[in-house]
Amino acid sequence: MQNQTRTVDPAELAKFEAMAAEWWDPNGKFRPLHLMNPCRLDYITKQIAAEFNRNLAEPMPFKGLRIIDIGCGGGLLSEPLTRLGADVLGADAAEKNIKVAKLHAEQDGLKIDYRAVTAEALADAGERFDVVVNMEVVEHVADPQDYLMECSNLLKPGGLHICSTINRNAKSFTMAIIGAEYVMRWLPKGTHEWNKFISPDELFEFIEKAGMQPIDRKGFVFNPISWSWKISDRDLSVNYVTAAKKPA
Template sequence: MTATVNADPQELAKFSELAHRWWDPNSEFKPLHQINPLRLDWIDSLARLPGRRVVDVGCGGGILAESMARRGASVLGIDLATKPLRVAQLHAMEAGVEQLQYREVPAEALAVEMPGAFDVVTCMEMLEHVPEPASIVRACHALVKPGGWVFFSTINRNAKAFVFAIVGAEHVLKLLPKGTHEYARFIRPSELAQWCRDAGLVLQQTRGMEYNPLTQRCWLSGDTSVNYLVACRKPA
């Protein structure tokens, strides 16, 4: 890896340490397993996954990538954390999931290598972990073909998000390991919307994603004050 790669070594190490627990639905990744069907259905409802060529940017251990492949998409998952990628590859192989590949490559490098190659680009729970999120947004725009869909999810930056995502989730309820998130890296919807516009993407939909840790229920809403999802399209 070179110094120009848009990644934080500490962030990569953090997720690599937990890699072996990625597919344990009762591990630190339990919330990810619980929200995955919701975000999968939302992506599928807009982009119609069967038969689509998809790249999942920042795929981690492959929870979303594998579920999109099971829906009938041809999926490439990319990440820069080696151990989670190996876990993702092993799980897909053991589960016999077809039309699913993984690569350790920066989004920006893949965008140069395969511009306009994908019908759908997903980048979920990843922007808040990189030094230059706007660069990832530009790469996603380059990767998707004209008329294609780009999906992001991240966490808002405000007092409520700090209380819910860090104090509540990491320290009180212990849903996530301490240090999973850094408040200064949270992203306001207005900031993400501006990066999308600057990259040439057209916003289609913004949805809040809410999660009740007591009932373990999650749902989409109009409340984007903590977790939220954004759907964009590249003009045809």
């Protein structure tokens, strides 16, 4: 059997274990994700609806789809995807995150399969999904190419992979590290490492080598005036998201 924790970076895991209790505090350490979540969810749901011919105006439009939210944290995406009818598995290597996610789901009356497990362990166990949601995780793993290969292994033929991360350039260093960690103090210092950021072209190459076909990429852009995020077709300079399919 393969090493089932090989994609995990222990130092990165420790960072998120230490912050686990604050996942559902909109003014806590995960405030940036709470602000970004409507934008992320808008992109994810529209991509899924387009690929699987679902009408988002209908109740439970994702009924019958099995979705894995890798690096689910406290469940900020797992919960709304469940409410849309999907069968969701929320996976995170940090056990404290899973405990928080389970408790919050129970309080909201949601049935979500939360597991403290890695992508490779699930792939080795033969788990397969229609959609892999992989948001703000790839910049924290031990080896992005190895990790994305496991994400591909988790997809059914014809499945959809959605992955977001942070670009690597001077602007992302200023915004995501200096701005978010030192000026705004949204995140603890050291949450991100600039040298682990990945450019859109690099990510597309990783995705293709993992056996998936890139089909889209967009930027997530923060507006400090409206204090909100929006999806951009052109500005991928800091936060961005990609979509890819596994050949049928």
